Each structure stands twice: as C-alpha cells, then as structure tokens.
Amino acid sequence: MQLTSVLPTALVGFGTSLALIVAIGAQNAYVLRVGLTGVTRIVVPVVVVCAVSDALLISAGVAGVGALVTALPEVVVVVRLVGAAFLLAYGAFAAKRAIRPVGVLVVDGSAVAPTVSVRSAVLTALAFTWLNPHTYLDTIVFLGSVANQHAGDLRWWFAGGAVLGSVVWFSALGLGSRLLRPVFARPLAWRVLDGIIAVVMALLGLRLLLGA
Incomplete structure (x- = not known):
C-alpha cells in the first residue's frame, strides 16, 4: 500500500471526524464545563472516556x-427516549445552578465551579456519549459508511484518521479550556455558562423526544 494513498485517506477521516464533533452539543458542553475546573484528575478520565468511546x-x-443499527429501529427508539430524559434532567440541573449557584471553589486564588468525583464525572460522560442516538448515527452509520467506500485496508486508515480527530478535539477541549479560567474567575461567568448549557440540553432533549 502506497503512502500517497494512505495519508490522504487518513486526513480525510481526520477532517470528517472533526466536522462532525466540533459543534455545540451535549457532550462537548459537558467536557468544556469539566475542563474549566482545571482539575486534571477529573478532566483526563472524561477526555479518555469520550475519545475511547x-x-x-x-x-x-x-x-x-451500522447495518445492524439501522435494522433495529426499536433499539434506537429506546435509546432516544432514555437519552432525551437524561438531557432534559441535566438541563434542569444546569438551569438550577444558573439561577441559584451552589457556591464556588477557590483554587490558586481563582474561583471555579464546584467539582464532582471522578466516578460521577466518568459516568456522566458515558451517559452523554452512549445515551445519544445521534452519536451512533454520526460514528457507526455515517463515518462507518464513508470509511467503507475506501477499498481494502484503506477504510481502516480512514477510521484511524477519524479516531485521531476525536482524540485531538476532546484533548484540546478538555485540557485547553483551562486557558479560559481567568474569565471564569467570576461566579457570574459560571451562571452564564450553565444557562447556555441548560438551553442546549433542553433543545437537544426535546429534539430527541420529538424524534427529530
């Protein structure tokens, strides 16, 4: 297999993956919020969970x-309803935090949002990933279909590029968001962020609930 065919295929996979995941969504909003705390022992596991998933x-x-997923619409419906309930519930909690903050945590002189346990953060990240049917459509169905348009082992090079795109994005979002911590040294900034998260979760939850 020639390098001239492998690299372009991997780059296409990389770009296609980024085009799908670099958007305002439930998973990205959660990773951003966790990343802003700057607590490495929580951020890293969340990033790993999202990338590995x-x-x-x-x-x-x-x-x-992908063919199996499309052949079992009943399973997709169940995941859609459970995912909608989870997003709406998380959105409600975010709205509550925006209206009535539970307090701030001071780290190195900067006020940041209260952190959660590693276990809770990982379970929440898993829920955002695996209870969202659009995740299956984007990765298994769409990326899988595009990858299989490439002959032979080139499809796996496409997949490798797509996986790398995911790793790069979640690493940049989770670990790089700490650069915004000076902005979030003010409690008001966290209330605004939680308000935005609440709206995003509510819209996505209703979209899933209505079957869109």
Whole structure:
C-alpha cells in the first residue's frame, strides 16, 4: 500500500471526524464545563472516556455494525427516549445552578465551579456519549459508511484518521479550556455558562423526544 494513498485517506477521516464533533452539543458542553475546573484528575478520565468511546463506535461502524443499527429501529427508539430524559434532567440541573449557584471553589486564588468525583464525572460522560442516538448515527452509520467506500485496508486508515480527530478535539477541549479560567474567575461567568448549557440540553432533549 502506497503512502500517497494512505495519508490522504487518513486526513480525510481526520477532517470528517472533526466536522462532525466540533459543534455545540451535549457532550462537548459537558467536557468544556469539566475542563474549566482545571482539575486534571477529573478532566483526563472524561477526555479518555469520550475519545475511547468514539474509537469503539467508529471501529464498529467500519466493521459493519451500522447495518445492524439501522435494522433495529426499536433499539434506537429506546435509546432516544432514555437519552432525551437524561438531557432534559441535566438541563434542569444546569438551569438550577444558573439561577441559584451552589457556591464556588477557590483554587490558586481563582474561583471555579464546584467539582464532582471522578466516578460521577466518568459516568456522566458515558451517559452523554452512549445515551445519544445521534452519536451512533454520526460514528457507526455515517463515518462507518464513508470509511467503507475506501477499498481494502484503506477504510481502516480512514477510521484511524477519524479516531485521531476525536482524540485531538476532546484533548484540546478538555485540557485547553483551562486557558479560559481567568474569565471564569467570576461566579457570574459560571451562571452564564450553565444557562447556555441548560438551553442546549433542553433543545437537544426535546429534539430527541420529538424524534427529530
């Protein structure tokens, strides 16, 4: 296999993956909020969960699981309803935090949002990833279909590029968001962020609930 065909295929996978995940969504909003706390022991596991989950889903799509997903609409409906309930509930909690902040945590002289346990953060990240049917459509169905348009092993090079795109994005979002901590040294900034998160979660939850 020639390098001239491998690299362009991997780059296409990389770009396609970024085009899908670099958008305002439930998962990205959560990773951003966790990243802003600057607590590495929580941020890193969340980033790893999101990246590894994408890698598994993309690989499943390339392996042909996309056909199985489309053949089982009942399962997709169940995931959609459960995911909608989760997003609406999380949105309600975010709205509550925006209206009535529970307090701030001072770290190195800067006020940041209260942190959660590693276990809670990881479970929440898993829920945002695996209870969102659009995740399956983007990774297993869409990326899997595009990858399988490439002949032979080139489909796996496409998948590798897509996985790398996911790793780069979540790492940049989770670990790079700490650069915004000076902005979020003010409690008002956290209230605004939680307000935005509440709106995003509510819209996505209603979209899932209505079957859009």
